[in-house]
Amino acid sequence: MTLKPLIAALCLWTLSSGANAATIRSGDRIDGVPVIEQLDVADLPSGSLSRFFFRVTDQATGQGWYVPVLVAKGAAPGKRLLLTAAVHGDELTGIGVIQDLFKDLDPKGLKGVVIGVPGLNQPGLLQAAREFKPSHGATGANLNRKMPGDVNSDEIINVYAGRLWTKLLLGNADMAVDLHTQSRGTLYPFYVFAETPAAKHMADLLRPDVIALDPGVRGTIENEFNPAGIQAVTAELGAPEVFDPAMTRRALTGIRNLMIDSGMISGTVSLIGPEPYVGNDTTDITAQRGGYVRVKVTIGQKVKTGDLLATVSDPFGTVIATAVAPHDGQVLSVATTPIHEIGEMMVRLIYWKTAKP
Ligand SMILES: [Zn+2]
Numbered sequence: 001m002t003l004k005p006l007i008a009a010l011c012l013w014t015l016s017s018g019a020n021a022a023t024i025r026s027g028d029r030i031d032g033v034p035v036i037e038q039l040d041v042a043d044l045p046s047g048s049l050s051r052f053f054f055r056v057t058d059q060a061t062g063q064g065w066y067v068p069v070l071v072a073k074g075a076a077p078g079k080r081l082l083l084t085a086a087v088h089g090d091e092l093t094g095i096g097v098i099q100d101l102f103k104d105l106d107p108k109g110l111k112g113v114v115i116g117v118p119g120l121n122q123p124g125l126l127q128a129a130r131e132f133k134p135s136h137g138a139t140g141a142n143l144n145r146k147m148p149g150d151v152n153s154d155e156i157i158n159v160y161a162g163r164l165w166t167k168l169l170l171g172n173a174d175m176a177v178d179l180h181t182q183s184r185g186t187l188y189p190f191y192v193f194a195e196t197p198a199a200k201h202m203a204d205l206l207r208p209d210v211i212a213l214d215p216g217v218r219g220t221i222e223n224e225f226n227p228a229g230i231q232a233v234t235a236e237l238g239a240p241e242v243f244d245p246a247m248t249r250r251a252l253t254g255i256r257n258l259m260i261d262s263g264m265i266s267g268t269v270s271l272i273g274p275e276p277y278v279g280n281d282t283t284d285i286t287a288q289r290g291g292y293v294r295v296k297v298t299i300g301q302k303v304k305t306g307d308l309l310a311t312v313s314d315p316f317g318t319v320i321a322t323a324v325a326p327h328d329g330q331v332l333s334v335a336t337t338p339i340h341e342i343g344e345m346m347v348r349l350i351y352w353k354t355a356k357p
Pocket residue numbers: 088091180181
């Protein structure tokens with residue numbers, strides 16, 4: 001490099017990291033990776049791939065909780081796609097999806113920005129737990145009901161959610177896919193929740209097995225993003241506690257479809273496999289007795305009112321309860337563990353409720 005381009009490059013660098021830059025670097029590094037207190041992808045260099053640890057908040061020992069962040073900023077402007085995983089700490093496949101996506105992302109051929117956060121609930125990940133429970137003294141709770149959080153709260157889960165929301169997620173996305181799986185002891189197909197027509201379009205491009213059109217529940221990443229004008233879906237990728245290769249491939253194809261459709265990369269949208277089943281309501285069939293459950297249906301199976309769904313047996317194998325379909329529908333989720341408390345889900349049906357309010 002001759003002196004002239006070097007000076008030009010230095011000027012550019014100075015401009016892009018000037019006093020008004022909103023990415024706040026703490027100056028620390030963890031395992032060689034720079035630590036940030038706030039991210040604004042606008043001030044990262046175009047055509048670059050960046051890795052950060054975002055310092056979320058304090059642990060009970062006074063050290064930090066950090067989440068990993070990957071940013072691919074395209075050479076040209078475009079949409080900002082945010083991918084998050086493991087807001088529930090035992091739902092892992094999405095982490096592998098983000099890692100694998102970034103292996104193949106070329107910022108030089110990208111328009112816009114892809115931001116990946118492969119591991120939102122760090123306490124949950126460490127404890128193989130769905131809930132957020134950062135130490136023995138804290139109450140465990142669902143981090144995906146706490147968005148947008150509150151950085152001024154005196155409860156750590158609200159501070160953790162609030163810092164994620166305001167310093168990392170909200171300002172950096174035009175569209176978002178929050179990657180989940182079903183919970184421990186249960187199984188989902190590839191299943192996407194969509195709250196708005198724009199989100200339904202995203203769901204169609206992901207090409208899951210099932211789409212739920214529903215208003216969602218407040219406090220989730222998806223359902224707080226959509227009212228904020230950021231089109232977002234929740235994507236469920238099968239079973240918890242594993243990296244599922246087949247689900248990963250399908251999710252990667254779907255995410256590339258989203259990027260092609262929104263002009264971020266060139267290519268052709270690939271919609272392989274059958275049209276998704278679309279429902280707008282679900283029913284949980286729960287164990288009325290505690291005992292050993294034998295599920296009699298499979299994921300994706302159509303059922304009619306009165307069809308046998310599951311039995312519960314006592315320790316000697318005697319059936320003590322049976323469960324039948326209360327209405328027509330499709331099997332959305334099944335239990336994978338036989339051991340059931342009273343009230344635990346054995347089968348979940350999805351269906352189209354015509355009189356939905
Ligand atoms: Zn989840």
